[in-house]
Amino acid sequence: MNIEVRQPLRARVERVKPAIVDCDVHPKATLEAMRPYLAKRWQDYLKTYGVRSRHGFAKGYPYPKGTPQAARRDAWPQGGGLPGSDLALMQAQHLDHYGITFGVMNPLSPSGQGEQNPEFSAALASAINDWQIAAMNARDPRLKASIVVPYEDGEAARAEIHKRAGNREFVQVFLLSRTAEALGRRRYWPIYEAAVAHDLPVGIHVFGYSGWAMTNSGWPSFYIEEMTEHATASQALVTSFIMEGVFERYPTLKIVLLESGFAWLPALGWRLDKLWTRMRDEVPHVKRPPSEYLHEHFWVSTQPMEEPEEPDHLMEVMGWIGFDRILFASDYPHWDFDDPFLALPPALSDQQRTAIYAGNAHALYRLV
């Protein structure tokens, strides 16, 4: 494939480059690259039994991704390998090209998350954490790591957080949105307890292998439905966090919603508040209007931003969420990548733009 790093166009050169923190960068490891970080026992296991996700399909994704590896077609390294695997290309095409000051790495797969064998899940999660540091962060410290945890096993996840949290290159705990039970359920509380103990936000990225069909009427027919479903799945998990009382138990817990869109948040807040006034006694541990928890505990990332016909509508949605709660994210190198220079609405004030590009992420992730 013909790879050409885009030349900055004239308009871009003239503009002063803003400091940009990209909260959703996807580095790509392979099982082969993770092998050095696996005990011999798990190397042998991998060779003999392989990985088994909680989904019933044997190989690949439940839905084809629209483009190979769900990647930008210009993000395949010339020397071979998968998009996101070649640091030099990531630097030239993304980090350097846009002047990204920090990028938060969110490894999707392979990462051990959703792996059926709980011990292997923990071993793979730990391996991808080692890999993030050795293969990426140590070579380019702009790239910060996420603590990938084997979330279906709360205790193992807690142990992995304690193991990594001393290293400040890890800036968040990392979960996927599709889990065996709703994320507010108590089996996951050890994760939140460890996260608040180390004052780490918990990033929840869409996708994952829950073992459940992705809608409550089963498997939809099309990838376009899967992409849309992230909004409904995210509403369910946000609701679960609030209604299970997670934030009453862990009042300093911070949740980052990654790649879930956000225009659905205000409507969810209104609906929850209305129902809470009528059914509060079903969940007496929810002491305040649900939207208050929403405002206090959740951050959202920009990509993929809804694109309403009327740009003011997007500004109103952002205003409801709070301009201090929105984090810039590109999703590099995936096909629905947002260009950092073009993604944000022109109507933002300089202050709002600076906050979304970098200020909010610096405050949340304590980047150094």
Next chain:
Amino acid sequence: MARHVVAPAREIPPGGRKRVEVAGRAIVVFNLGGEFFALSDRCPHKGGTLSQGLLTGLLESSAPGTYCYTRRGEIIRCPWHSWEFDIRTGKSWCDPERVRARNYPVSVEPGARLVEGPYTAETFAVTVEDDYVVVEA
């Protein structure tokens, strides 16, 4: 608008494409069975590089369960968000009036005419024996 000699015609075979720089602008030139078309190489949606996209056809359906695949090789899909553009017009399929890649007049001229000027070919020599792609931009 000036006329620019951007490539020898044989460099862009039928079904091929080439990204060229013309007066500081990135332009992609397509050869569709001997017809040449030139579009701005910057996707009008969010800025992807069209020349690195997938060249495909137009898939339409009159009703669920039926489909019609036409215009093979005439639709370029942006490598980023997969927006589809008609290489003949630059118009996007989903929002043709608002989201369109600028198109440029393009022609194939014999070298014998070009050597007389007033054309500019900055990076290669023009010979009388060959044909050349000329973009007006």
